[in-house]
Amino acid sequence: MDLILLAVLGIFVLFVLMFLRMPLSFSMFIVGFVGLLLAASPKAAYNVLSADLWNQFSSYSLSVIPLYILMGEVVFRTGIAERLFESAYKWVGHYRGGMASTTILASAGFASICGSNSATAATMGTMSLPELDKYGYNKALSTGSIATGGTLGIIIPPSTVLIVLALQMEQSIKDLFIASIVPGIFLTILLILTVVFLCKRNPDLGPAGERFSMGERVKSLKDVIPIVLLFIFVIGGLYKGFFTPTESGAFGAFGAIVLSLAMGKLNWKNFQIAIAGALRSSAMVIMLVVGAMMFGRFLTITRMPYEVSEWVSNLPVPPIFVLISILIIYIIGGSIMDALGFLMISIPVFYPTVLALGYDPIWFAVILCVVTSMGAITPPVGVNVFVVQGLTPKTPVTTIFKGAAYFLVTYVAFIGLLLLFPQIILFLV
Numbered sequence: 017m018d019l020i021l022l023a024v025l026g027i028f029v030l031f032v033l034m035f036l037r038m039p040l041s042f043s044m045f046i047v048g049f050v051g052l053l054l055a056a057s058p059k060a061a062y063n064v065l066s067a068d069l070w071n072q073f074s075s076y077s078l079s080v081i082p083l084y085i086l087m088g089e090v091v092f093r094t095g096i097a098e099r100l101f102e103s104a105y106k107w108v109g110h111y112r113g114g115m116a117s118t119t120i121l122a123s124a125g126f127a128s129i130c131g132s133n134s135a136t137a138a139t140m141g142t143m144s145l146p147e148l149d150k151y152g153y154n155k156a157l158s159t160g161s162i163a164t165g166g167t168l169g170i171i172i173p174p175s176t177v178l179i180v181l182a183l184q185m186e187q188s189i190k191d192l193f194i195a196s197i198v199p200g201i202f203l204t205i206l207l208i209l210t211v212v213f214l215c216k217r218n219p220d221l222g223p224a225g226e227r228f229s230m231g232e233r234v235k236s237l238k239d240v241i242p243i244v245l246l247f248i249f250v251i252g253g254l255y256k257g258f259f260t261p262t263e264s265g266a267f268g269a270f271g272a273i274v275l276s277l278a279m280g281k282l283n284w285k286n287f288q289i290a291i292a293g294a295l296r297s298s299a300m301v302i303m304l305v306v307g308a309m310m311f312g313r314f315l316t317i318t319r320m321p322y323e324v325s326e327w328v329s330n331l332p333v334p335p336i337f338v339l340i341s342i343l344i345i346y347i348i349g350g351s352i353m354d355a356l357g358f359l360m361i362s363i364p365v366f367y368p369t370v371l372a373l374g375y376d377p378i379w380f381a382v383i384l385c386v387v388t389s390m391g392a393i394t395p396p397v398g399v400n401v402f403v404v405q406g407l408t409p410k411t412p413v414t415t416i417f418k419g420a421a422y423f424l425v426t427y428v429a430f431i432g433l434l435l436l437f438p439q440i441i442l443f444l445v
Contacts, residue, residue: 019055020320023051023314023315027361030043030361040304040357040360044311045306045310047314048309048311048312049061051314052310072309073306077189078183079262080189080261081176081265081298082294083265084176084179084268085131085176085293085297087174087268088135090276090282091243092129092139092290093286093287094281094282099239100126100240103237103240104118104121104125105122106228107236109225111215112215113214114223114225115144115148115153115158116157116211116215116222117211118144119158120165120211122165123168124172124200125240126139126140127169127171127200128174129174129247129272131170131176133399134166134399135169136168137162137166137404138166151225156422157215157419159411160416160418160419160421160423161211163392163401164207164400165207166392167389167392168200168389170356171196172201173194173200174250174251175193175196175385176356178192180304180360181381181385184312184360184367187377187381190261192378193255193261194251194255194445195378195442197444198444203386203430210422214422242275242279246271246275249268250268308361308363312363315364321366321369322368324365325369325372326372329369336435339373342369343431346362347390349362350388350389350390367380378442382434383434383441386427386434390424394420395417400420401420
């Protein structure tokens, strides 16, 4: 069988297995292994299974994933989310739509210790929905702001998606983390400005909250300063080269445990829950990486990514048009499945093409992170929208999608800025 045809058939079978609800990691692993059997030989397939699989599982770089996840799990048990929300409200609550803006700002703070969009949306939604309802916020805006705020979970470092992108693209985790800081802050500001603009244009969407004195605002920071210092220590130490990404994750996890104990919020039961949660999440992510490795080896043997890259490079169109087409595919893919899963499938196909077009891999990785996070609030299967709908079952999912749509324009504008001004991403790297 022609190898390119075999690659296309493999991708088709992969999607069939996914729609049959087989876990994506197993689907990629099975298709990759069987594909290697057919494309090369049983000996080659078993060599990949033994040597490459062991190298992947024993990779020093891979150990960073459970460490950062453990840091987020431990800090989450301290009740920091409530403190972030209260402090954010005192700073931005007095603006029009202040409670919705508070939700987005607190989501950004929580994202700096979490690394998951759905977890960020679920945590912030649990706290903010009762408050938003109490102040009579428009249901579309309130639920939309929660779902959109959750998307910051995979943009602001430390992010498991950025770690996996670094491993798959063979790029520096440190560079990706540093490169995503400014875009994450910039996007947070734009989303808050979107809320303010919408509520000024239509005051019925959401009222202004209570105005607090500067003294009260500054005082509220004492509850979140320890987390800010932990973030600065972990990411700042990484940026300055004091320690490697894995050492950074270890320091972060250890610092989170010490901080939680100092705050008197970490008991044995909470610690066990944090460990169990970190193990579950880490196993899921690592199995995705291993499945993607096997699937990527299969595609490499067929040479499909390189054939696609060569064909695209010779198209008589400017490279930016090709790049925009690829990003549209990622938006669609992110809207029908989890962002991390779609990235695992598509990176072996599109990454060589982007390199052939001459784009910076660090810049492209951060762009991918932003685009796929946008997919989490895009119909028909925006993950964050359904997370929020689970918190408020009486709210129609169409209402939440409508609220999230307010922010899609902001997302598109932001992606346009990143395309026009790459230094927004690259100037710290």
